[in-house]
Amino acid sequence: MNKESHSIINHMLSNDAFSRWMGIEVLESEPGYCKLSMTIRKEMTNGFGVCHGGITFSFADSALAFASNSRGPISLALENNINFTKKVSVGDILTAETEELQNGRTIGVYKVSISNQNDELVAEFRGTVYRTGKSHSIE
Template identity: 80%
Template sequence: MSKETHPITNKMLQSDAFSQWMGIKVLKSEPGYCKLSVKIREEMTNGFGVCHGGVTFSLADSALAFASNSRGSLSLALENNINFTKKVNVGDELTAETEELQNGRTIGVYKVRVSNQNTELIAEFRGTVYRTGKQHELDN
């Protein structure tokens, strides 16, 4: 884990088998912010030989989860949507970076930009989370 990774993000990633299977790397995480990367593998492609849209969505969804939960309150997705702007191929390295648009007591809204290794926009994702009020517990 990077020194720039928030402790809640570390704990979440350790329990997140799907993000681990994807090979997601946390580049930076702090309260309300997260930047992730993943390298696209052959088993992530669809019937057309390009990256399955669900992989791009999942990367953005993980960025949303890590950013929103790093504020300390257990946060769950209420609604997410994505717009794909460019195809993704095997070998591409994707980066997902969050922007916190709303940090309310019960609702959080985030935008996640997904780009490739050439900094070309691949997708734009928007997610709304519900903050349950339950606090994350960290091991001491």
Template identity: 60%
Template sequence: MNKNELAEKVVDKMMADDAFSQWLGIDVVEVNPGFAKLQMKVRKEMVNGFNVSHGGIAFSLADSALAFASNSYGRIAVAMENNISFMKKVVAGDTLTAETEELSIGRRIGVYNISITNQNADQVALFRGTVFRTQEQHFE
């Protein structure tokens, strides 16, 4: 199996076992080693009292993109630290796209930026995530 096939197999398995990403309605648009592009539509039950998307929705989309990108090499990676900056409001009906950029990948640590854009290609948030890469493999 080549590296792209492994990345797809890992993400397929992770998505099948990830009830929360499924509840969010995440679609995996593209995955390659160290890269994931995800998309989802913001639903009415995802907005807060100000009638804008709860910040946890964009954070969760980006967190899933981080998980898929950092695990795509076949090694189990877990989040160590994440942060997010919000630039524009998101409302019900918006379609969000999260796209990863692998900044650094080492034996133990990986660092990623995840840009979140809306259907108009406006950047609505920027997420930075750091993962710990364990020695465990997703598949034998």
């Protein structure tokens, strides 16, 4: 595990109340990469009793943020989209794994695959970030 990228991700998570509310745990991290886990709770469901799509999107968005910022420069989302491929239910344990598709000086592109505890793909997310050129200040 890369110490600098891990420090950036841990700092971001400690200041991210929503990701902490979701119960996100960092399993692995390297520059441009992270693997996260979370468990779906009842308060995360919609009117049909399945996981609200916004929760799955937010989980992927956190993975995008952590992976893209782990290289050092502050990176902000420009555009994101998601495809839901399987229902997510209470008790499911989701894993988000990032793949860095492009690491440019000002633009980064990432794919986030979200799977359940049975290694079934439940969503695929793609995000583009803008690299501000400013560094994280970790105190």
